[in-house]
Amino acid sequence: FAGDEFSNNLFSDLAPLLTLFGEQVTKQFLSMSMGWADNVLLAMGPLGIMTVIVSAIRVGGIKRLKAIVGRARESRSTAEQELLSSTSQDVCELWSGEEIVRLIGNPQGMKCLIVTNEARVYDLKSAIEHKLFRSDMVPPEVTATLTNAAPNLALNVKNANAPGWELWLWAFFGVALQLIAIAIPGVATYHWQWPKAGASVAAYGYPCFAIGTVLVIGGVLGCGHVIEGITTEHVFQPEHRGRKAGMQVLVLQRACTVSDQHFSSYAIFNSPENRTIRT
Structure with a gap:
C-alpha cells in the first residue's frame, strides 16, 4: 500500500474518534471550568464534542432536547454532580480520608468555619459581619444561603485552578495554533497548489473545511x-x-452517611497561606 494512503486512512479513522469520544476527560475539564478562558481552551482543542453537546443539553434543562438525548427524566442534581463545580442543597463534597468525593445528598452539620488566634470561631456570615472577610457584590441573602449550604472543598484546594493570566496565555496559544491549522491548508491549496491523488483539489474542499472548523x-x-x-x-x-487576627479557614465534617456511603469526622483546613473562601 502507498504511504500517502496509509497516513490519510490513519488520521481519517482516528481523528473523529479522538474528537468525538473523550467523555471522561471532557467531563473532568467541564467540572472545573470557571470562565471564558476555559471555554476558549475547550473550543480550540475539543475532545469529546458529543459529550460537550449532551452536557450542555443536560445542564440547560430544555425538556425536548433532553428527551432527544435520552435524559428526559434526569434530575438537575445528577447533572450538577457530574458536570459542575458547584455545591448546593442537593449536591455536596465530602472528604473520604483519601480524596474529595462528590455525591448527591446534603450532609448534616457540615460547616465552613473561620478560627482566629484568639480562639474565636465564626461562620461565613458572622465573619463578614465582623469585617474579617469582604463580600464584594454578594447580596446578604446569598451570603446567608452559602453559610448554610454544603461547603465547596475542591475549589478551595491550593492550586486547584490555574491563575487567570496562565489560562489566558494558553488560550491565546491555542487560538494561534488553531489559526495556523486553518491557514496552512489554505496556503497549500491556493498558493502552493499541492495536488491530491494526482489531481487538483476540488474547489469546494477548503471552504467546506474552513467553514466547518469555525462552526465546530x-x-x-x-x-x-x-x-x-x-x-x-x-x-x-x-x-x-x-x-x-491570624485566622484559619477550615471545614468541619461530621460523621455521616450520604448515598449509602459512610464518611468519618474530619476537620479540613485550608493551607495556611490560603485564606480565601470560594463557593
Whole structure:
C-alpha cells in the first residue's frame, strides 16, 4: 500500500474518534471550568464534542432536547454532580480520608468555619459581619444561603485552578495554533497548489473545511459557556482585620452517611497561606 494512503486512512479513522469520544476527560475539564478562558481552551482543542453537546443539553434543562438525548427524566442534581463545580442543597463534597468525593445528598452539620488566634470561631456570615472577610457584590441573602449550604472543598484546594493570566496565555496559544491549522491548508491549496491523488483539489474542499472548523469551534464555545455560566462563583477575600487576627479557614465534617456511603469526622483546613473562601 502507498504511504500517502496509509497516513490519510490513519488520521481519517482516528481523528473523529479522538474528537468525538473523550467523555471522561471532557467531563473532568467541564467540572472545573470557571470562565471564558476555559471555554476558549475547550473550543480550540475539543475532545469529546458529543459529550460537550449532551452536557450542555443536560445542564440547560430544555425538556425536548433532553428527551432527544435520552435524559428526559434526569434530575438537575445528577447533572450538577457530574458536570459542575458547584455545591448546593442537593449536591455536596465530602472528604473520604483519601480524596474529595462528590455525591448527591446534603450532609448534616457540615460547616465552613473561620478560627482566629484568639480562639474565636465564626461562620461565613458572622465573619463578614465582623469585617474579617469582604463580600464584594454578594447580596446578604446569598451570603446567608452559602453559610448554610454544603461547603465547596475542591475549589478551595491550593492550586486547584490555574491563575487567570496562565489560562489566558494558553488560550491565546491555542487560538494561534488553531489559526495556523486553518491557514496552512489554505496556503497549500491556493498558493502552493499541492495536488491530491494526482489531481487538483476540488474547489469546494477548503471552504467546506474552513467553514466547518469555525462552526465546530463556535458551537463548542457556546456549549462550554452554557455549562460554565449556569453557576455563579463567589470569592470572599480576607480583610486587613482578618489577616491581622491570624485566622484559619477550615471545614468541619461530621460523621455521616450520604448515598449509602459512610464518611468519618474530619476537620479540613485550608493551607495556611490560603485564606480565601470560594463557593
